[in-house]
Amino acid sequence: MEELGCAPQAARSRRSRRGFFQAGILGLGAAIAAALGLPALAYLLTPPKSGQQDAWIEIGELNKFAAGAPLEVAFRRNRTDAWKVVSEKDTAWVVKRADGGVTAFGPQCTHLGCAYHWDDGRQQFLCPCHSSLFRIDGSVISGPAPRPLDRYETKVENGKLMLGRLETLSERRA
Amino acid sequence: MKRQVESLVAWLEDRTGLPGAIAHFLDEKIPASGGWHQVFGSVAMFLFLTQAFTGILLAFNYAPTPGEAYNSLRYILTEVTGGRLIRGLHHWGASMMIVVVVLHGVQVFVFGAYKKPRETTWMLGVVLLLLTLTYGLTGYLLPWDNRAYWGTVVATKIAASAPLAGPYMTRLLGAAKGVGVVTFARFYTVHVLLLPPATMLLILAHVYLVRRHGVTPQPGDEALPRKPFYPVQVFKDTAAIFLAFAVLFTLAVAAKVPLEQLADPTDTTYIPRPEWYFLFLFQTLKFFEGPLEIVGSTILPGLAVLALFAVPFIDRAQMVKVTRRTVAIAFVVLAAIGWSGLTAAAILSTPREAVAQVDYSAPTNWIQLSPEEMAGIAYFRQESCASCHSAGSSVGPDLTRTAVHKDAAWMIRHFKQPAAVRPGSAMPPVALGDAQLNSLAAFLLKLTPENSSALAEAPDFAVRGAVVYQAGHCAACHTVNGVGMKVGPPLNGLAKRQTQSWVNDHFANPQKLSPGSIMPPYQLSAEDKKNLTAYLFSLPE
Structure with a gap:
């Protein structure tokens, strides 16, 4: 490689040879890092395929609910938690509206998840933890709650109330 | 800048x-003779780091307890993005790691690089080889499928047969009452908590010793100028690493790693097989029977490990050029022939699976179909319907969309006389009985673009089993996937209640095994019985 009497040229060829090896090390290393890193990011950051859709839960006859009187109902539902299907107790505050429709609120305050209850005297939902107050339509009157109460998807089939997924306000808007 | x-x-x-x-x-x-033959250590270290990386990723979605372990791995394989690739990398990485560690050892052995003053480097290397094998042994149990469970049963039995230490080994492995939750916890702990830091420390010590004594020169090197490690040798190492990684990645993408059914300790038909790199030990064991068994299971392997440690003290001759190390080369060649022979013998003597296995790492749409629809798949395949009706074929229509506008009665008339129902149709009549045509129509009605993968994926034993199920009119008393009568017990979840051999024996004489049963006896051929049982055991719970 080192030609006699051509010192600058030899030095240059030595430098380019060195450059080739350095580029090779960096290039191959980067290719391996990408081939491992990109699948790893996809593995960690993309949502998994949801195996089973959560089913509709039958709550009961619609006419057992009276307009203007929120009622807390308890039910069991199967929730898919990654590789497990858990049967868990859940509750909903069911409100029959004046127009005959039904709204079902999730049982947790939107502030920090405490269980709130219906205050008959004040006709408001009251959270005991930090005194958030909600109207009967779920909207915030006062307190630290950042958004209205979460709602279940609802539908009525053969006069029976069915509950679906619990949705937050932002999901409903979207 | x-x-x-x-x-x-x-x-x-x-x-x-x-x-x-x-x-x-x-x-x-490094010595002037350094070069491509010295890349294996770097490749082994790279593979170790890759195993750590993919192992940590798997652990993010893995629940390390029996049962849960299986379900979470199945979740990784079927639902998590890239989960199958990561598991493939970890699975094949383990095999590659064994190959590369052994190649590294062979290179050092052939070149005589273990000689004074490098005896401790060599011995540390032997310890690292043993650790690599221990990773393989402990990791094998972690999927907790039948393969994992039964392979580990054999491994713990071998440990139990060790002279003197046997009972203690069994207790240490948590297998005193058979392979169970304690065994699993210990294997997992060894695999992820004990081995990785131990390996890292030993690799550090190993590399420290390599640096302390320098890369081994060959005779003749003393006359030549030494050359820098960077960049030429580093490039060679990187290129070798890249090659190994390319092989690993290709294996992980192309070669499926199956997941068998959940470990079933009552399964009497399962034939355990160790991982390929332990097959030679498995075969050696067969040469020693009765009281001699410990020769094959512990004494010979123990002596082999001792001999490996002792290599630098047995061969204390002066360093010679690698081309003149004929004894060492002959030794390696003999060992390779012996190893290959034993491994080949073990593979050749493997009986075919007695019971067909479902690959639970793939989507299993077919599991949801009723037996009648499954039997329809069998007839669909038997009559080669796909040769005209496959997706992309222009001869016949795409059958995944016909159910929308055709009913079963129309289909059956059409099967019998295609052109009478659909003038101009070039389809030949389907020569099957009414019951079979019903099955075929039932399946086609259920077929949608979404579940059409069932047609290709339903294993042969399952569709054949469903044909037997239909022929025996089992649905007149039993339900499968909610279809059928409820006179007898539902057959979903049978795998949880009975063993395969029990079910197999039950067909011929139900009253013998379940007194008071009103099920009539069925005289089925061995083949039919096997398919039907395997099908029933593959049903979801």
Whole structure:
């Protein structure tokens, strides 16, 4: 490689040879890092395929609910938690509206998840933890709650109330 | 820009000394004879780091307890994005690691690089080889499928047969009452908590010793100038690493790693097989029977390990050129022939699976179909319907969409006389009985673009089993996937209640095994019985 009497040229060829090896090390290393890193990011950051859709839960006859009187109902539902299907107790505050429709609120305050209850005297939902107050339509009157109460998807089939997924306000808007 | 980088490096050098240390590490002088044959150690280290990386990723979605382990792995394989690739990398990485570690050892052995003063480097290397094998042994149990469970049963039994230490080994492995939750916890702990830090420390010590004594020169090197490690040798190492990684990645993408059914300790038909790199030991065991068994299971392997440790003390001759190390080369060749022979014998003597296995790492749409629809798949395949009706074929229509506008009665008339129902149809009549045509129509009605993968994926034993189920009119008393009558017990979940051999024996004489049963006896051929049982055991719970 080192030609006699051509010192600058030899030095240059030595430098380019060195450059080739350095580029090779960096290039191959980067290719391996990408081939491992990109699948790893996809593995960690993309949502998994949801195996089973959560089913509709039958709550009961619609006419057992009276307009203007929120009622807390308890039910069991199967929730898919990654590789497990858990049967868990859940509750909903069911409100029959004046127009005959039904709204079902999730049982947790939107502030920090405490269980709130219906205050008959004040006709408001009251959270005991930090005194958030909600109207009967779920909207915030006062307190630290950042958004209205979460709602279940609802539908009525053969006069029976069915509950679906619990949705937050932002999901409903979207 | 260049000035800023330089000043940053200078700052780092002053405060930490790191750039100098790296430069010192890379500028190490290696003998003139160094080159491609010395890349294996780097490749082994790279594979170790890759295993750590993919192992941690798997652990993010893995529940390390029996049962849960299986379900979470199945979740990784069927639902998590890239989960199958990551598991493939970890699975094949283990095999590659064994191959590369052994190649590294063979290179050192053939070149005589273990000689004074490098005896401790060699012995540490032997320990690292044993650790690599222990990873394989402990990791094998972690999927907790039948393969994992039964393979580990054999491994713990071998440990139990060790002279004197046997009972203690069994207790240490948590297998005193058979392979169970304690065994699993210990294997998992060894695999992820004990081995990785131990391996890292030993690799550090190993590399430290390599640096302390320098890369082994060959006779003749003393006359030549030494050359720097960086960049030429580092490039060679990187290129070898890249090649190994390319092979690993291809295996992980192309070669499916199956997941068998959940471990069933009552399964009497399962034939355990160790991982391929342990097959030679498995075969050796067959030569020693009765009281001699410990020769094959512990004494010979123990002596082999001792001999490996002792290599630098047995061969204390002067260093000679590798081409003149005929004894060492002959030894390696003989060992390779012996190993290959034993492994080949073990593979050839493997009986075919007695019971067909479902690959639970793939989507299993077919599991949801009723037996009648499954039987329809069998007839669909038997009559080669796909040769005209496959997706992309222009001869016949796409059958995944016909159910929308055709009913079963129309289909059956059409099967019998295609052209009478659909003038101009070139389809030949389907020569099947009414019951079979019903099955075929039932399946086609259920077929949608979404579940059409069932047609290709439903295993042969399952569709054949469903044909037997239909022929025996089992649905007149039993339900499968909610279809059928409820006179007898539902057959979903049978795998949880009975063993396969029980079910197999039950057909011929139900009253013998379940007194008071009103099920009539069925005289089925061995083949039919096998398919039907395997099908029933593959049903979801």
